[in-house]
Amino acid sequence: MGSEFVMFSLTPMLIGVLASVACALPGNFLILRRQALIGDAISHVVLPGIVVAFLLTGVVAAIPMLLGAAGAAVVAVVLIEAIKRLGRIEPGAAMGVTFTTLFAGGVLLLEQSDTSSVHLDVEHALMGNLESLVWLRATDWSSLFDPWALAGVPEELPRIAVVCAGVILLTLVFWRWLKISTFDEGFAQALGLPVGMIGMGLVITAAVAAVAAFDAVGSIIVIAMFICPPAAARMMTNGLERQVWWSVLFAVVAAVLGYVLAGYGPLWLGGDNAVSAAGMIATVSGVILALACAFGPHRARVGARAEA
Amino acid sequence: MTEPSVTLAASGGQAAAPARPDAALSLRGLTVSYGEKPAVFSVDAAFPAGEMTAIIGPNGAGKSTLLKAALGVIPRLSGEVSVFGQPIETVRGRIAYVPQRASVDWDFPTTVIDVVMMGLYRQVGLLGRLTGALKARALSCLDRVGMASFADRQIGQLSGGQQQRVFLARALAQDADLYLLDEPFAGVDAATERAIIDVLKALKAEGKAVVCVHHDLATVRDYFDNVFMINVRRIAEGPVRTTFNGETLNATYGGRLAATHIDQLNLVEGA
Numbered sequence: 001m002g003s004e005f006v007m008f009s010l011t012p013m014l015i016g017v018l019a020s021v022a023c024a025l026p027g028n029f030l031i032l033r034r035q036a037l038i039g040d041a042i043s044h045v046v047l048p049g050i051v052v053a054f055l056l057t058g059v060v061a062a063i064p065m066l067l068g069a070a071g072a073a074v075v076a077v078v079l080i081e082a083i084k085r086l087g088r089i090e091p092g093a094a095m096g097v098t099f100t101t102l103f104a105g106g107v108l109l110l111e112q113s114d115t116s117s118v119h120l121d122v123e124h125a126l127m128g129n130l131e132s133l134v135w136l137r138a139t140d141w142s143s144l145f146d147p148w149a150l151a152g153v154p155e156e157l158p159r160i161a162v163v164c165a166g167v168i169l170l171t172l173v174f175w176r177w178l179k180i181s182t183f184d185e186g187f188a189q190a191l192g193l194p195v196g197m198i199g200m201g202l203v204i205t206a207a208v209a210a211v212a213a214f215d216a217v218g219s220i221i222v223i224a225m226f227i228c229p230p231a232a233a234r235m236m237t238n239g240l241e242r243q244v245w246w247s248v249l250f251a252v253v254a255a256v257l258g259y260v261l262a263g264y265g266p267l268w269l270g271g272d273n274a275v276s277a278a279g280m281i282a283t284v285s286g287v288i289l290a291l292a293c294a295f296g297p298h299r300a301r302v303g304a305r306a307e308a
Numbered sequence: 309m310t311e312p313s314v315t316l317a318a319s320g321g322q323a324a325a326p327a328r329p330d331a332a333l334s335l336r337g338l339t340v341s342y343g344e345k346p347a348v349f350s351v352d353a354a355f356p357a358g359e360m361t362a363i364i365g366p367n368g369a370g371k372s373t374l375l376k377a378a379l380g381v382i383p384r385l386s387g388e389v390s391v392f393g394q395p396i397e398t399v400r401g402r403i404a405y406v407p408q409r410a411s412v413d414w415d416f417p418t419t420v421i422d423v424v425m426m427g428l429y430r431q432v433g434l435l436g437r438l439t440g441a442l443k444a445r446a447l448s449c450l451d452r453v454g455m456a457s458f459a460d461r462q463i464g465q466l467s468g469g470q471q472q473r474v475f476l477a478r479a480l481a482q483d484a485d486l487y488l489l490d491e492p493f494a495g496v497d498a499a500t501e502r503a504i505i506d507v508l509k510a511l512k513a514e515g516k517a518v519v520c521v522h523h524d525l526a527t528v529r530d531y532f533d534n535v536f537m538i539n540v541r542r543i544a545e546g547p548v549r550t551t552f553n554g555e556t557l558n559a560t561y562g563g564r565l566a567a568t569h570i571d572q573l574n575l576v577e578g579a
Contacts, residue, residue, distance in 0.1 A: 032416060176434055180426050184412045187478075189381045190405035190488075191430050192397065238462040240417045 003140040011135040019213035020251035022164040023225035026206040039226030041099035042210040043219035045076040048106030073207040128218025130277040156216040163212040224282035235296030254285035332357040332517030338387030361534040362522040404484035421459040427481030449480040469500030
């Protein structure tokens with residue numbers, strides 16, 4: 001656990017942790033608003049956005065891809081709202097229709113276009129390439145203080161760090177608005193709060209987190225992290241503040257444990273190859289949710305909505 | 309039935325009544341529509357301060373819609389709303405709103421005192437500190453509705469009546485001059501109904517305006533000073549003593565109330 005860890009595991013693990021936390025935080029509010037699927041939707045629609053960005057620019061570069069993904073996410077959100085309103089369909093169905101259609105469109109585009117020469121394929125879109133985000137300039141822990149080595153960290157790391165910090169800041173600043181408009185929208189509106197803007201801001205924040213995380217870790221983690229840590233956290237406590245802390249803890253545990261298990265678990269079991277870190281992180285988050293369902297102190301009330 | 313002072317507006321199309329300057333809440337030409345059909349059509353109303361008014365009408369008559377549209381909770385197609393003679397946006401701090409209990413998810417992870425503190429959000433703003441003094445005020449509001457000992461309970465553990473009292477405590481924390489309540493007595497136990505009406509009467513005695521969407525015609529005479537009868541359009545409006553009678557009830561409920569039922573209400577002259 002010395003130089004090898006710093007070089008090959010530290011950065012992917014950090015990226016996994018930051019991506020998980022960035023998704024889990026807005027996930028808390030999305031779940032309470034019964035909009036959890038929106039994270040799922042966004043992470044799916046990112047694919048066509050990225051493919052279109054690639055087709056337009058011809059390069060695999062971060063900025064156009066992020067813009068493409070963000071554009072697709074906005075298109076999806078607008079489409080979902082339009083389908084919901086015009087078709088008078090329940091939100092879950094509207095999201096389902098939108099994201100499967102756009103994702104399928106993305107797959108078709110990907111097959112039709114000549115992306116074989118670049119690292120852009122369906123597998124990458126699903127699972128990301130967490131393992132490849134290594135820090136080659138690092139020698140050991142002292143590299144953390146070496147400017148030359150620090151300049152060589154994978155570009156995904158600072159990007160997801162900035163997004164994660166932004167999500168944390170927004171959650172703190174708008175805490176009261178988020179809480180009250182999630183609990184009682186009518187009352188929030190009567191207070192004069194900009195309820196529509198708060199809801200839209202939450203979805204946009206989730207979209208930015210999803211796009212940044214997708215870039216680094218693929219859509220599997222994004223989908224899992226929007227739902228599993230907050231849902232498990234809800235069963236640990238009956239207070240929103242504590243729920244959010246629990247969700248962050250679960251997200252971190254899932255990311256670290258998942259990464260370690262994926263890298264070393266198969267070796268411990270006598271296998272030869274590591275398994276996908278993204279897949280394992282998502283799996284661990286699912287296991288945490290299952291454990292919370294089985295043993296969480298406040299599991300009884302979840303889903304038991306007041307009949308009204 | 310001979311009641312000369314009743315305003316019957318069922319025929320519609322009349323010129324809008326001038327807004328009463330002394331009204332706590334006045335509406336002019338308020339129209340709300342869900343889709344094609346108007347839910348509330350061209351309604352004028354004036355709810356006076358220092359009095360309690362019941363908004364009554366059949367299901368789907370637009371009672372709750374009227375309140376929500378007045379507050380801007382749902383968009384209005386047209387119409388003017390003024391509160392104490394001012395545009396509503398400038399006086400939101402003087403309005404307390406109690407939504408229907410069933411409109412929120414009581415499984416939400418929060419405590420009773422937390423919900424009451426939401427009534428203080430306007431004063432403390434986004435990042436202002438919730439001081440001990442503010443918390444003490446929230447507790448005293450809970451005490452007024454007899455729920456102080458429940459402060460730290462999770463809201464999902466409350467009975468329907470207790471939930472309603474917590475909502476009322478939140479409105480009290482707002483320290484408003486106009487209280488708008490959407491069916492505060494729906495599905496609550498007798499003790500809660502008593503507790504709520506006592507608080508509302510105390511508010512009235514302090515000179516506040518209290519407006520309730522109300523379902524139980526049997527209690528209108530006991531609880532309220534005024535009645536506002538609506539069935540999409542305004543049907544009648546005035547003091548309970550003169551306005552709440554068989555004629556206006558028939559006009560409001562479209563003959564759906566059996567005559568015997570109206571007799572049981574022991575209206576007007578009999579009382």
